[in-house]
Amino acid sequence: MSTESSYYVPEQSKLPIITATGMGLMAYGAASWVVSGGSMIFTAGLAIMAVVMFKWWSLVIDENMRGLANDQLKRSYVLGMLWFIFSEVMFFAAFFGALFYLRVIVNSWLGGDAAIGLFDDTPTDAAVANNAILWPGYEAEWPPMITPDQAANGENAIFKGPDEAMSFPGWAKLLGWLPLWNTVILVTSSITVHIAHTGLKNNNRKQFIGWLALTVLLGAIFLVLQVEEYVHAYQHMGLTLESGIYGTTFFMLTGFHGAHVTLGTIMLLIALIRAIKGHFSNEDQFGFEAASWYWHFVDVVWLILFFVVYVFD
Amino acid sequence: MAHGPATLADGWRAYISRWVFTTNHKDIGTLYLWFSFAMFLMGGAFAMVIRAELFQPGMQLIRPEFFNQMTTMHGLVMVFGAIMPAFVGLANWMIPLMIGAPDMALPRMNNLSFWILPFAFAILTSTLFMEGGGPNFGWTFYAPLSTTYAPESVNFFIFAIHIMGASSIMGSINIIATVMNMRAPGMTYMKMPLFVWTWVITAFLLVAVMPVLAGAVTMMLMDINFGTSFFDAAGGGDPVLFQHVFWFFGHPEVYIIILPAFGVVSQIIPTFSRKPLFGYSSMVYATAAIAFLSFVVWAHHMFTVGMPIAGELYFMYATMLIAVPTGVKVFNWITTMYKGSLTFETPMLFSIAFVILFTFGGFTGLMLSIAAADMQYHDTYFVVAHFHYVMVAGAVFSGTAAIYYWLPKWCGKMYNETMGQVQFWVAFIGFNIAFMPQHFLGLAGMPRRYADYGLQFADWNMVSSIGAFIYGGAQIMLLYNVIATIRNGKPTTEEKTWEGAEGLEWTVPSPAPYHTFAKPPEFK
Numbered sequence: 160m161s162t163e164s165s166y167y168v169p170e171q172s173k174l175p176i177i178t179a180t181g182m183g184l185m186a187y188g189a190a191s192w193v194v195s196g197g198s199m200i201f202t203a204g205l206a207i208m209a210v211v212m213f214k215w216w217s218l219v220i221d222e223n224m225r226g227l228a229n230d231q232l233k234r235s236y237v238l239g240m241l242w243f244i245f246s247e248v249m250f251f252a253a254f255f256g257a258l259f260y261l262r263v264i265v266n267s268w269l270g271g272d273a274a275i276g277l278f279d280d281t282p283t284d285a286a287v288a289n290n291a292i293l294w295p296g297y298e299a300e301w302p303p304m305i306t307p308d309q310a311a312n313g314e315n316a317i318f319k320g321p322d323e324a325m326s327f328p329g330w331a332k333l334l335g336w337l338p339l340w341n342t343v344i345l346v347t348s349s350i351t352v353h354i355a356h357t358g359l360k361n362n363n364r365k366q367f368i369g370w371l372a373l374t375v376l377l378g379a380i381f382l383v384l385q386v387e388e389y390v391h392a393y394q395h396m397g398l399t400l401e402s403g404i405y406g407t408t409f410f411m412l413t414g415f416h417g418a419h420v421t422l423g424t425i426m427l428l429i430a431l432i433r434a435i436k437g438h439f440s441n442e443d444q445f446g447f448e449a450a451s452w453y454w455h456f457v458d459v460v461w462l463i464l465f466f467v468v469y470v471f472d
Numbered sequence: 473m474a475h476g477p478a479t480l481a482d483g484w485r486a487y488i489s490r491w492v493f494t495t496n497h498k499d500i501g502t503l504y505l506w507f508s509f510a511m512f513l514m515g516g517a518f519a520m521v522i523r524a525e526l527f528q529p530g531m532q533l534i535r536p537e538f539f540n541q542m543t544t545m546h547g548l549v550m551v552f553g554a555i556m557p558a559f560v561g562l563a564n565w566m567i568p569l570m571i572g573a574p575d576m577a578l579p580r581m582n583n584l585s586f587w588i589l590p591f592a593f594a595i596l597t598s599t600l601f602m603e604g605g606g607p608n609f610g611w612t613f614y615a616p617l618s619t620t621y622a623p624e625s626v627n628f629f630i631f632a633i634h635i636m637g638a639s640s641i642m643g644s645i646n647i648i649a650t651v652m653n654m655r656a657p658g659m660t661y662m663k664m665p666l667f668v669w670t671w672v673i674t675a676f677l678l679v680a681v682m683p684v685l686a687g688a689v690t691m692m693l694m695d696i697n698f699g700t701s702f703f704d705a706a707g708g709g710d711p712v713l714f715q716h717v718f719w720f721f722g723h724p725e726v727y728i729i730i731l732p733a734f735g736v737v738s739q740i741i742p743t744f745s746r747k748p749l750f751g752y753s754s755m756v757y758a759t760a761a762i763a764f765l766s767f768v769v770w771a772h773h774m775f776t777v778g779m780p781i782a783g784e785l786y787f788m789y790a791t792m793l794i795a796v797p798t799g800v801k802v803f804n805w806i807t808t809m810y811k812g813s814l815t816f817e818t819p820m821l822f823s824i825a826f827v828i829l830f831t832f833g834g835f836t837g838l839m840l841s842i843a844a845a846d847m848q849y850h851d852t853y854f855v856v857a858h859f860h861y862v863m864v865a866g867a868v869f870s871g872t873a874a875i876y877y878w879l880p881k882w883c884g885k886m887y888n889e890t891m892g893q894v895q896f897w898v899a900f901i902g903f904n905i906a907f908m909p910q911h912f913l914g915l916a917g918m919p920r921r922y923a924d925y926g927l928q929f930a931d932w933n934m935v936s937s938i939g940a941f942i943y944g945g946a947q948i949m950l951l952y953n954v955i956a957t958i959r960n961g962k963p964t965t966e967e968k969t970w971e972g973a974e975g976l977e978w979t980v981p982s983p984a985p986y987h988t989f990a991k992p993p994e995f996k
Contacts, residue, residue, distance in 0.1 A: 165990075166573075166574050166575070166654070168495065168574055168575045168579055168987075169495050169579055169580055170495065171489070171490070171493035171494060171495060172493055172495060172580050172583065173493055174580060174584075175493075175580050175581070175583035175584035175587055176492050176493065176583070176587050178584050179584055179587035179588045179590075179591055180591070182588055182591065182635050182638065183588070183591025183592070183594070183595070183635065185631075186591070186592070186595055186631035186632060186634060186635045187591075187595050187628070187631070189627075189631050190595070190627040190628040190630070190631045191627075191628075193627050193693075193696075193697045194624050194627050194628075215580075231653060231654075232577075234653045235577035235578055235649045235650075235653050235654075236578075238577070238645075238648065238649040238652055238653060239577075239578060239581075239645050239646075239649055242644075242645045242648055242649070242679050243641075243645060245679055245680070246641050246645075246679045246680075246682070246683045247683070249679070249680050249681065249683040249684055250683035250684070250686060250687055252683075252684070253683065253684040253686075253687030253688065253717055253720075254687055256716075256717070256720070257687070257691065257702065257713055257717060260710075260713055260716060261702075261708065261709060261710065261713060265705075265708070265709065265710040265712075265713065266708065268710075269705060269708065269710075276782070277782075283780075285778070293705070294705070303708050306701075306706065306707050306708050307705060307706055307707070307708055308706035308707060316706070317706060317707075318701055318704070318706050318707035318708070399699075400694070400698050400699055400700050401698075401699035401700070401701075403701055403707040403708045404701055404702075404707055404708030404709050405708070406700075407694070407700035407701050407702055407707065407709065410700075411690075411691075411694065411700065
């Protein structure tokens with residue numbers, strides 16, 4: 160409930176309409192890009208967005224420095240960030256839900272062994288017929304190395320499965336397994352950002368800036384490794400977006416996660432630059448805190464991803 | 473601001489920049505309301521095209537390809553362009569007034585949420601003029617119709633949906649932050665007006681499911697352009713996956729539309745019954761229960777898709793459960809009126825019609841929830857009739873009631889009561905002539921989304937079209953009434969426009985000053 164009497168209501172602003180214009184251009188531009196190939200409009204929209212986002216956040220930071228943001232306004236920002244993260248959770252839930260459905264339900268239907276009930280694993284007649292008529296020869300397995308298309312149509316198939324999957328390679332090769340290192344890096348970065356936070360709370364700026372810089376570095380290393388993994392997948396494993404449902408779910412889940420790591424790294428980098436400039440104190444630190452919450456969120460998403468995409472194949 | 477809002481007298485530049493750059497919740501609410509009304513007329517025009525073509529059997533006016541674009545665009549524009557922004561407009565105007573806040577919690581983001589919409593709908597509407605035509609796969613855009621067999625303009629549709637979603641999420645976060653953080657001292661959660669309650673729950677639903685819709689259209693985009701196989705069984709995907717993802721968004725979406733309507737009616741009925749709302753806390757809990765259940769019933773839209781019997785049974789019983797909290801609400805509205813000193817001004821007429829017709833639509837919903845019976849009803853005009861009873865007689869009637877109810881507060885002028893009541897009766901009669909016969913058509917087997925039909929359906933289709941034209945005319949009357957009120961309405965300055973009205977919004981002068989509650993009021 161409101162307790163203060165002077166909530167800061169900003170004056171008219173040109174920022175929102177410029178942002179909306181940028182978004183509109185990006186949306187129209189992205190569509191015309193995939194339809195007819197030109198990326199001009201999209202790039203223009205993106206450039207507008209980049210500039211206006213910089214201006215907008217600069218303004219908010221500046222207002223905060225001038226003391227316009229009282230505790231109540233800060234609570235609005237906290238609520239905004241929390242619910243934004245919740246919306247991101249739901250975005251990932253859509254893709255994790257799709258993965259679950261495709262893996263557990265669809266795959267067994269295509270393979271003809273969808274069970275009658277929870278306690279009776281006799282295949283239903285419909286699933287058997289579905290497999291025999293539409294995708295003869297397809298056997299349900301995960302990861303699916305052969306698509307239903309390939310099983311039924313052989314060389315003429317449009318969708319061809321990967322040569323290799325990203326699965327757990329066995330204990331002997333554990334140390335050379337990239338996803339494990341990526342997991343170690345992200346979990347470590349969650350700890351380092353926490354140590355940075357503790358440093359800030361104790362007014363230890365050296366600890367704060369040093370560990371924050373380390374976190375940004377770890378985020379960047381994670382991204383480099385992921386690019387490396389993608390290049391390897393495309394060049395040596397025959398694993399692409401087009402290799403049936405395995406490639407689809409692998410790249411979409413890890414890709415969206417990677418995009419969010421990129422965003423999180425940028426947020427932390429900005430917090431780092433601000434920290435070096437002397438911003439944040441143990442009283443006033445939400446710009447940094449919000450970035451760290453976001454960072455923990457992408458970390459948790461990665462842990463789920465690590466287990467359902469890489470480990471439990 | 474030092475000075476008041478710019479008017480036309482300050483010159484065009486100042487006037488336009490007021491609306492474009494505004495951070496004022498009342499201005500933004502007004503923008504939302506006018507935008508949604510413009511979209512309502514556009515979506516309505518599409519509906520008129522549909523009903524004109526269906527006036528007689530055979531193809532008279534348009535080609536079937538264009539008919540498909542009309543049904544699709546009618547649905548999309550009405551859901552995302554008319555009804556949702558209309559209630560966001562009401563939220564912007566009324567929530568800060570009702571909880572005693574100086575403005576929305578994040579005023580600049582509020583402006584952004586609105587101004588994304590004109591861009592989104594410009595992109596969506598422009599698809600009608602593109603090669604291959606606009607979206608023609610139904611507003612539910614099922615794959616593979618919307619992927620493998622879609623016109624190229626589907627890509628524009630996808631990105632329009634993306635930015636609309638961004639707008640909705642930002643708008644909702646703003647509402648949640650406002651309600652959680654900006655209430656006047658003494659305004660505890662269980663003292664909030666019901667409109668505020670229904671909106672904060674709606675906002676929660678929006679933040680939860682708009683990202684899922686974004687996921688669905690992203691999967692479409694990837695399938696269409698980048699060779700993925702989410703919805704293609706050949707690659708190991710499944711078209712039915714699309715329906716699951718879509719309806720996980722789509723079912724909460726229908727409550728997103730109807731919950732604020734519940735809130736409006738829960739404000740109006742007590743006012744004109746001159747009694748407090750019966751069962752306030754049960755209303756709050758019923759709203760929350762409906763919101764919760766909306767997440768676990770989605771596949772009742774897909775009974776004919778070939779689900780295992782256990783799935784059919786679960787989704788059938790879970791869906792029927794929704795009738796319980798909804799029944800609580802209807803009971804409470806009726807009990808509020810019981811032994812009240814009722815008067816029947818226009819907002820009350822629309823609200824009573826809402827209760828009757830929404831309940832009717834609820835009962836047909838109960839019929840549709842019976843999985844075995846739905847095999848017969850699925851994708852027939854019975855479904856069309858059902859959801860127009862809840863969307864039009866539900867959401868649109870309640871939105872119209874809200875306009876008449878709060879218009880004096882917004883512009884300080886009183887509408888003409890006779891004109892209002894005439895508009896109500898034209899709308900009420902036109903609506904029922906348009907949609908009641910569609911139940912009979914559906915039960916007789918007429919499928920939805922068809923440009924032509926068998927001769928046995930001719931009579932009721934003609935009746936339905938006539939009703940639709942009457943109902944369309946009623947909206948022009950509404951527009952006239954609003955403009956006439958703003959321009960020449962009888963001025964009213966009293967705080968309490970309606971004798972029986974309660975709440976903080978009735979403690980400020982009419983028209984509500986540009987800035988209200990700069991200091992939070994004391995709420996008893």
